[in-house]
Amino acid sequence: MNYEFTIIIPVYNEEDNLERVEKELAHYLTLSTKKTKVLFVNDGSKDKSQELIETICERNEAFHYVQFAQNRGLSAAIKAGFDHSDTELTGYIDADLQTAPEDFNLLLEHIGEHALVTGVRADRKDSFVKNMSSKIANGIRRAFTKDGMDDTGCPLKVIRTDYAKRIPMFKGLHRFLPAMILLQNGKILQVPVRHFPRIAGQAKFGLWNRLLGPLMDCFAYLWMKRKYINYEVAKKG
Template identity: 55%
Template sequence: MNKTKEYDFTIIVPIYNEEDNMTTLEQQLSAYVAKASLKTCVLLINDGSTDDSLTRIKQLCQRQPHFYYISSNANHGLSTAMKAGIDETESKYLGYIDADLQTRPDDFEKLLQFAPTTPLVTGIRANRKDSGFKKLQSRIANGFRRKMTGDTATDTGCPLKVMWTSVAQKIPFFDGMHRFLPALFALEQAPFKEVPVSHYPRVAGVSKYHLWNRLAGPLKDCFAYRWMKHRYINYHIDEASL
């Protein structure tokens, strides 16, 4: 039996070469799980790490009773790691947080208070602790995305989210989809809400993002979303005699 079914809330954490962050990640996530408002577990997703991350993940899961992991030998990217975690989750709600801990698990409580009525609740990074150049790239990409997709999200890159598992497992996934969650949830007529959360500078490890995958890649993905939006199948059965 999938052990996440025993919980109300599963936090998925994609990990790629984050060995330097694993100690802090364990400390913060285990502290949150112990006091969370819902019965919570953590699903660590090793995305083909080439450092000691997988060994550290296995050791962590042996120490912590509410921590589990899945692992791939190849690096597939963040969107694929997220999809793998979503596909393996059987709790009612699922959360997403980055392993770099630029957002903190305690802020899940700010999002969870809206989860009973809102299929997607995302953070907005307040007082964002990034360079001016990185913020500029995000503003350009977010502005273009909103124009192309019609969603009203202001910070799709915030690495703190809570979703209804049942809806998350229905939405179409593609490489880069993690930037389009509000727009993708809209295809299922599922509303979203943004909530301010704290943001912190990265203190260990190396960012996996650069100009191409933060700016040029998302702009290209907007065209893929527009093509898919006009061809997306969404229906409801109103009567049946099965």
């Protein structure tokens, strides 16, 4: 089908959201500025998510899935999406649809000279505690990485797949995608996108993995930065 863009949707116990995901993503495929397909990555869900995913994929030619044997976490699901993407561009959106698929077009508009374009939630519709903990975590991360990004947790991103496949992913590194692109000397950009309240399912991140966990991950990133191998071939023969 000569697809140009793959949208990764990590799924963990999101049975209440998946029919809405199908409806909104199927609609977006008619609006996308790129020939687009969808890849569900089921991160070992224990509810009826897999059954629904298979039904959705049977109904929609451009929808596909990967199912984990057991739960491995968001970073692993994103990495699996990168590993299985075969298009020039790869995107990412959460199954709770607190961001709008249509806003992928805002990011795609700027991807030309950038390796990664990420959304920044301009008017977040989350609780005070969630907003403040994320704000603090982003400030700490920026101090470590110097990436200049205000909202790396925004679940709406577009990345060049060749860059994505070179990222040495580890647990928690999904928050450091812009910084890992900078290690590859790629250009990054953030673009304001819309944000909506979660209307179904349960949030998978609490205070620990939104604030204290990322602080520990910053030290893992610094180790990775010191050890990271990056080279550019000047000539071959």
